[in-house]
Amino acid sequence: MTKRTVIVGCAVVALAFGLVGYGLYADEFTDADTERWQGEFMSVVEDGRALWGSPDLGTNGVACGQCHPNAANTHPETYPKFQKQLGRVVAFSEMVNWCLINPLEGERLALDDPKMIALEAYATWERRGVALEPGKH
Amino acid sequence: MKRNHLNRRDFLKGAASAAAVSTLPVTTVELAFADPAKSFSFAYISDSHIQHVKGDQFVNNWDRGLIRAVAETNMLRPKPDFVMFGGDLAQLGTKAELDHGAEMLAKLNYPTHCLLGEHDYYLDLGEYWSELYGPHWYSFDHKGVHFVVLNSILTHDEWTFERWPTPEQRMLEMAGLDNPNGSPFMVGEKQRAWLATDLEGVAKTTPVVVFSHSPIQKIYKGWNFWTDDAEQVQALLAPFNDATVIYGHVHQIQYNQIGNISFHAVMATAWPWPYPQSYAQAETYLPKLTVPMNRADPFHERDATGWQFINLETGRVAMTYQLNNNTDRTVAYNRETGRPEDTTFQSPESRISPQIHY
Ligand SMILES: [Fe+2]
Numbered sequence: 001m002t003k004r005t006v007i008v009g010c011a012v013v014a015l016a017f018g019l020v021g022y023g024l025y026a027d028e029f030t031d032a033d034t035e036r037w038q039g040e041f042m043s044v045v046e047d048g049r050a051l052w053g054s055p056d057l058g059t060n061g062v063a064c065g066q067c068h069p070n071a072a073n074t075h076p077e078t079y080p081k082f083q084k085q086l087g088r089v090v091a092f093s094e095m096v097n098w099c100l101i102n103p104l105e106g107e108r109l110a111l112d113d114p115k116m117i118a119l120e121a122y123a124t125w126e127r128r129g130v131a132l133e134p135g136k137h
Numbered sequence: 138m139k140r141n142h143l144n145r146r147d148f149l150k151g152a153a154s155a156a157a158v159s160t161l162p163v164t165t166v167e168l169a170f171a172d173p174a175k176s177f178s179f180a181y182i183s184d185s186h187i188q189h190v191k192g193d194q195f196v197n198n199w200d201r202g203l204i205r206a207v208a209e210t211n212m213l214r215p216k217p218d219f220v221m222f223g224g225d226l227a228q229l230g231t232k233a234e235l236d237h238g239a240e241m242l243a244k245l246n247y248p249t250h251c252l253l254g255e256h257d258y259y260l261d262l263g264e265y266w267s268e269l270y271g272p273h274w275y276s277f278d279h280k281g282v283h284f285v286v287l288n289s290i291l292t293h294d295e296w297t298f299e300r301w302p303t304p305e306q307r308m309l310e311m312a313g314l315d316n317p318n319g320s321p322f323m324v325g326e327k328q329r330a331w332l333a334t335d336l337e338g339v340a341k342t343t344p345v346v347v348f349s350h351s352p353i354q355k356i357y358k359g360w361n362f363w364t365d366d367a368e369q370v371q372a373l374l375a376p377f378n379d380a381t382v383i384y385g386h387v388h389q390i391q392y393n394q395i396g397n398i399s400f401h402a403v404m405a406t407a408w409p410w411p412y413p414q415s416y417a418q419a420e421t422y423l424p425k426l427t428v429p430m431n432r433a434d435p436f437h438e439r440d441a442t443g444w445q446f447i448n449l450e451t452g453r454v455a456m457t458y459q460l461n462n463n464t465d466r467t468v469a470y471n472r473e474t475g476r477p478e479d480t481t482f483q484s485p486e487s488r489i490s491p492q493i494h495y
């Protein structure tokens with residue numbers, strides 16, 4: 001195979017997967033990039049902190065932070081794990097929904113809802129540095 | 138393992154048959170050397186956080202906590218001499234919340250004393266609360282014990298009077314437990330001066346029991362499990378043979394001994410709080426003596442909430458935590474070791490895994 005056909009082949013693959021904007025080379029990221037990405041992450045953490053304190057997430061004015069100051073007692077580092085009352089191994093976001101539906105009398109969030117991601121981002125950020133212990137009760 | 142057998146079922150059964158026979162007591166552990174003439178009991182209910190939703194709607198969960206505590210306290214036999222309410226009756230200090238809470242508390246069949254929590258105070262600085270319950274700090278004597286009721290949730294004047302554009306915002310800033318815009322609690326100079334004078338006339342052999350909302354000791358500043366001038370208040374209690382501080386605010390079992398002063402925290406009727414050590418980003422100082430309550434089960438809405446039945450045996454406290462959906466606990470002053478101890482779980486070998494918080 002000549003060099004030319006390889007390039008053409010890649011271009012075809014890239015087109016097929018809609019990856020045109022990413023160029024042909026693997027990402028060689030710079031410090032400026034990581035800084036920007038961290039910034040993006042932290043802004044979602046901030047959104048998450050606001051949601052943890054929000055009286056409007058559920059329907060009765062109760063906020064997650066009333067029972068979980070600094071998102072404490074949520075143990076994101078232990079998920080996925082078995083929840084006896086649900087009878088199976090669940091994701092962190094399923095327990096978020098449990099508390100959202102019960103003490104907050106709210107409605108379930110889709111697992112990829114930006115609010116769900118923000119809630120999880122904040123809880124996980126508050127546990128930074130804690131070792132992963134998947135499955136731990 | 139030996140467990141405290143005054144569990145909920147026995148307790149209610151006792152109360153029911155007591156109503157029939159009228160003498161069968163529900164009792165906590167009696168200390169053998171206690172002079173029965175000097176012992177009496179009272180009940181302690183705290184942190185109901187009655188929260189207004191809109192119109193005549195209040196958060197059901199918190200309502201049910203207080204209603205249950207009041208109903209169960211009314212069934213106690215022998216009857217407690219009085220009931221103490223330990224603050225945070227309301228969530229955001231509104232008239233609607235205080236009135237709704239007061240209406241439920243009024244169903245108690247005993248004389249009731251109240252103190253201020255930050256959630257009752259920071260909207261109108263305790264004005265409406267005072268119409269319902271009187272002065273912000275006071276003392277009274279009962280069967281040879283001197284009781285002091287403090288307002289321990291005051292803070293710097295600048296924070297209270299100058300920083301916030303509206304009373305509503307001031308209330309919200311103080312209501313968020315983990316809010317860095319909050320401000321440390323304190324008893325303050327004026328009230329400490331009053332306390333010094335109040336205690337002057339009390340013999341050093343008289344047992345003194347202080348009721349406060351915040352712990353008069355320093356556990357974790359970030360959540361105001363803290364009183365900034367704790368040491369100065371402790372110094373005023375130091376000369377007494379038997380001094381005890383009973384506090385709310387922390388929504389969990391805590392106890393400690395500092396010099397001659399015993400400390401006991403009470404449960405909330407509304408919801409439990411994590412132990413500060415479960416916040417990974419901060420240094421905290423839960424008293425080593427404390428055997429924590431069981432981790433709360435989020436699938437039982439009343440778990441890790443409750444109220445307390447307190448025996449004063451020759452001036453020291455034996456506190457039985459009446460825990461909804463859980464085994465009751467008793468923490469009693471041990472004259473031999475000179476500190477409060479859990480009557481079942483104090484020794485490290487008798488601890489159980491739900492008491493491990495992380
Ligand atoms: Fe409280």
Ligand SMILES: [Fe+2]
Nearest residue numbers: 225254255386
């Ligand atoms: Fe409080």
